[in-house]
Amino acid sequence: MRKFWKYRILVFLFLPLAGLMEISAQNPAYHFEGDDVVFIFDIRDYQYALQEGKSEYLDFSDLDIYDVAISGSFNDWSDRGWRMKKKNKYVFELRKHVSDFSDVLDWDFKYIINGKHIINQALSFKDHLFDNDFIKEVFGIEETLIKIHKDGAVRFFLDGHPQAQNVILTGSFNNWNEKDLLMEKVSGGWELRCDLPPGRYEYKFIIDGQWTHDLNNPDKKRNEYATFNSILDITIPITFELGGFESAKEVILAGSFNDWDEHKTTMQHSDGKWQVAVPLSGGKHYYKFIVDGRWYVDPANPVWEKDNRGNVNSVLFVR
Structure with missing residues (x-):
């Protein structure tokens, strides 16, 4: 099989391969459900917004929020954004398939409220200038990872x-x-x-x-x-596992992270399964198992995509 995609290495995490489970702390702004990325905007989670072009803070209680959209690196910072669906009085939701995102998951995005109020994701940390739970997140101020x-x-x-x-x-x-x-x-x-974080x-x-x-x-x-x-x-390693194939003589892991090399990453058989730990980048990765020369998607991972040649590959998100 020829290599299909090349991706730049960014982040390493350990990630179980049964679907899109994550070991990192869940970001309340989004989560994974099967092969969907689900974005959530809860009005109650946000205290202030900064109106574009102005400097005063706006209390959300003063806003009649009827429209919420997401604009980020994944949609080229569209000024209209991806519109969210209102689920109830407080919550807006947006579901996007994993194929809508590129290889590198850059989760830098902002919410566009009523087409003119722009804010970032809510933060979990406190500004050292304040003794309360004042939320620092306003337009132009990014989350500090360090x-x-x-x-x-x-x-x-x-x-x-x-x-x-x-x-x-x-x-x-x-x-x-x-x-x-x-x-x-x-x-x-x-x-x-x-x-x-990685x-x-x-x-x-x-x-x-x-x-x-x-x-x-x-x-x-x-x-x-x-x-x-x-x-x-x-960086930090990720362990890939493949159950079954007890009589196989050789199992190889190939994917976008090793240029789809058919010989480089050999898996070892132990406790009834084949496994190998490899350093993976953050973002979106494609992979398959090669069992005695035959290619297989990961049976434990329900998320897959077709490449531009029509080949089906398993998909793994790491962040």
Whole structure:
């Protein structure tokens, strides 16, 4: 079989393959039901909205909400968005098939209320300036993925610069905020420890106001300013399992994540099933099992799609 799709690696998670179960914390804004992505907008979950082009906060109790749409990277930030269906007094819902999304699930989206009020997804964290449950999420402010922790699993380190007054870490994980992530001066340089969900992130350091990429990190990409952003990949393995086929001599896992290689990823038989752990990217992946030369979709995964050649492939979402 020839390779059908190529996708860029972004995130690694462990994910059972019985359907689209997820081990990550469920985002209340959307969930998976079979091969559908279900978006939910609950008026009660949102305290404030920011009217486009204005600066005052609007209490939702002052709004007669009759129309809700979703606009995001998955629909090219359409100014009309995908319209949601009103389910009851408070809840709007939108169902989209997995095939409506590209290989990389970029869940950055906003709600368009009554065609003019624009807000982002509700946040679960508190702004450090407030002592209550004030929701920080308004148009133009993105969710901060990074969680600062002295024993965090992720370590950002800037070598040298002993004379610097302050060093800021900024990146795609905090919407390139230029103030929040102050690094600590340590022996030999500057450090910040944190926790980040699996993903592919871009970042830079701001040294006394001057931006620079991480010179000790060879993984980088050119940005729109003709400079570089450093790249950080946070990964974790996913285990694929195939039950049955007790008498098979060889089972291979092939998919978009390994260029549909028919020999590379050999599965091992143990406890009545074939299994292998592989590093997968975040987003949408296609795969099949090759059992003694014959190709099979995953019988435990009801989600599948046809490619542009008419071949049926199992689909796995990782986020």
